[in-house]
Amino acid sequence: MAKIIECNKVDPSSGCSYIVRGKDEEEVLRNAAEHAKEHGIHEVTPEMMQKVRSAIRDA
Numbered sequence: 001m002a003k004i005i006e007c008n009k010v011d012p013s014s015g016c017s018y019i020v021r022g023k024d025e026e027e028v029l030r031n032a033a034e035h036a037k038e039h040g041i042h043e044v045t046p047e048m049m050q051k052v053r054s055a056i057r058d059a
């Protein structure tokens, strides 16, 4: 099932309304890591990954 992550759910302080999409959990996580670069985040820490994972929703 397709998955989405709303950027502002991961980091409300970013003020970013971008929605990361993927055809499955693996792809949406990969796309989220790509999008994180736009926020100057080039390394996803385990803590951040946990936050991102908990923000995954069904599309």
Ligand SMILES: [Zn+2]
Residues within 6 Å of the ligand: 007, 008, 014, 016, 017, 018, 035, 039
């Ligand atoms: Zn964003």
